[in-house]
Amino acid sequence: MKVIGLTGGIGSGKTTVAKLFQELHIPTYIADTEAKEIMNTSEKLKEKIIKNFGENSYKNRKLNREYLANIVFNDKNKLELLNSIVHPEVFKHFEMFKENNRLKDYIIYENAILFENGSDKLCDKIIVVTAPLENRIERVIKRDKSTKEEVLARIDKQLPDEIKIEKADYVIENKTESELKLKVLKIHNELLNN
Structure with a gap:
């Protein structure tokens, strides 16, 4: 069973690509969703989170994402601290997911910070999803009710597309939905036949 890493900058459409693989009955692990x-x-x-980030980290026993995001997106050290707390648990969970799907040809491991946190080392092949900057900004503003400045600040903290593309085995440029489906199907067939 191969592990296929799927990554891309915020608003690039990697979640849409992940869903297309799911439609092809490929087990898909969405690291961000699982982490939450x-x-x-x-x-x-x-x-651990309350100890390091305060009681406001949880509201009504649920993660207070907005509160935590305001802390970690404005302080690189706090972000690294949060990641050091959460990532080992997500990694253990992913190992169980791999074990449960060991008889499949391949699985998709979707992770926005695949290269940044070293998860690319877990992957046999890597798919990078890209999209024009304006489209990405527009999508994130619509999805997260963010301002353009907030979106640009988050993009600025991520590894640039050029570096991700250099490390990728496959690059999907997200322009239209019909093109996207064809590109996913092409990669799917290649992965099944290799």
């Missing part, structure tokens, strides 16, 4: 779930359900993680 673990942060909401693991008592051990809750304790």
Whole structure:
């Protein structure tokens, strides 16, 4: 079973690409979604997060994402601290996911910070999703109710597309939905036949 890393900058459309692989019945692990779930359900993680970021980290026993985001997106050290608390738990969870799907031809491992946190080392092949900057900004403003400045600040903190593309085995440029489907299908067939 191969692990196929799927990454791309914020607003590039990697979640849409992940869903297209799911439609092809490929087991797909969305690291961000799983991390949020673990942060909401693991008592051990809750304790560590509250200890390091304060009682406001949780509201009504649920992760207060806005509160935490305001802290970590404005302080690189705090972001690294949060990642050092959360990533080991997500990694353990992903190992179980891999074990449960070991008989599949391949699985998709979607992770926005695949290269930044070293998860690319877990992957046999890597797909990078790109999109024009204006489209990305527009999508994130619509999705997160953010301002253009907030989106640009988040983009600025991510690894540039050029570097991701250099490290990729496949690059999907997200322009139209029909093109996207064809590109995913082409990669899917190549992965099944290699």
